[in-house]
Amino acid sequence: MITPRRFLPSISSLLALEAVDRLGSASAAAAELSLTQSAISRQLKTMEDQLGVQLIERSQMRLHLTPAAKVYVQTARSAVQELARAALKLKANPAGGSLDLSILPAFGMHWLAPRLQDFARRHPEVTVNLGTRLRPFDFASEPFDAAIHFGQQDWTGVQYLPIMREEVLPVCAPALTNVNFDTLDTLCAAPLLHLDSRPDAWERWFEMQGQSVTGLRGMMFDQFSTMIQATIHGLGVALVPSYLVQDDLRSGRLVKAWDGPYVSLGSYYLVWPNDRSTPEPLRSFQGWISEQLEPDTSL
Structure with missing residues (x-):
């Protein structure tokens, strides 16, 4: 049941309180909301x-929120933001049906984006809104219905739909091959490039090759796209997913730095919270993405 109306302040009062808290004065809040200072004061008094x-608390012509009000305004601010997001969704798709999906940048750009036109064609009733998150988050505090997750099934409180296994390989610019990476020791001594969301990737890769190494250092990147560009320009050896560098390998911009089999450090999953009902747009997306999967049942 909805809370009794007497406990629900008007939106205009909530906006006034939020603006005073954020801006520190009634005059600044009035200017932002296109009201007079007296109107702001009336809104606060009414609340x-x-x-x-x-x-x-009023002192020396300044307004300050009481400690209790500061706690209250944090919740109020989140509620107003959620209402604004809902209004934007409604405006973007008046027929209803939107899916807020958190993606990983490289996977979203190279695997998901080329396929989304097919989803849009088959499900015109669903508007897909994309946002980027690099690590697992709390669905209760983030505005997403589902997310693309990489790694293992270690995100608590979610359900999983396997998408694909990722295989990685070391690559470098052709000019670096004169170093002759013919042993794991020479490769280990090379300038290795790292992704900050996978800080132990090289150590895990070497372990899968039968050699234990620790303390590997080198340049750090926050996205595969910038790391691959740095690799093309000869800054070092990168450990990257094979699907991201197929064109660069074919064109000769990159070459394999180690002539061994590809290895997998994890898989991609579609995940969604298991403590809420599944909205219809997400059901449509789950069904569609299942049809895009490779016939690999070993995930």
């Missing part, structure tokens, strides 16, 4: 009378 709680 205090309605809730029966002091919200504002």
